[in-house]
Amino acid sequence: MNKLIDIDSLARRSRELKAAGKVLVATNGCFDLLHAGHVRYLQKARALGDALVVGLNGDDSVGTLKGPGRPVNNAHDRADVISALACVDFVTIFPETQATRFLEAASPTIYVKGGDYTADALDPDERKILEKVGAKIQIIPFEQGYSTSSLIARLRDCSK
Numbered sequence: 001m002n003k004l005i006d007i008d009s010l011a012r013r014s015r016e017l018k019a020a021g022k023v024l025v026a027t028n029g030c031f032d033l034l035h036a037g038h039v040r041y042l043q044k045a046r047a048l049g050d051a052l053v054v055g056l057n058g059d060d061s062v063g064t065l066k067g068p069g070r071p072v073n074n075a076h077d078r079a080d081v082i083s084a085l086a087c088v089d090f091v092t093i094f095p096e097t098q099a100t101r102f103l104e105a106a107s108p109t110i111y112v113k114g115g116d117y118t119a120d121a122l123d124p125d126e127r128k129i130l131e132k133v134g135a136k137i138q139i140i141p142f143e144q145g146y147s148t149s150s151l152i153a154r155l156r157d158c159s160k
Helices: 007-019 036-046 059-066 075-083 100-106 124-133 148-158
Strands: 024-029 051-057 090-094 110-114 136-140
Touching: 007 024, 007 051, 007 090, 007 100, 024 036, 024 100, 036 051, 036 110, 036 136, 051 059, 051 075, 051 100, 075 090, 090 100, 100 124
Parallel strands: 024 051, 024 110, 051 090, 110 136
Antiparallel strands: none
């Protein structure tokens, strides 16, 4: 089964899961260089429901959000890596910096973010969509010592 699905397929799969009484968990991010903190986070997210969909920021939006030189890996390579995880059921790449269209299509039962966020600090437009679809917001504690930005900095230091 191909785990990479487009936004329309995501909306259809979400409706099918809900009709079957299943709990769809959604999260999103750049996931530029997958590290143990990401894997643990995604495993914890998946444990909250019956299926996990990961919204993956497209390349242009990663550059906007993270700055010059990012992403390190292109969106399809990042999607391949995320898709290889057993805890991930679907991956959808979205081009926008905000996840509103992804969240509306996913219409999750539970929306998960890492502990570097708070429910109140979520983007207001994303929060409105989550309220509209009735999603519960769940914050998973941040894995200390794991950061893609710090990993990139360490790699740069090693190459000097």
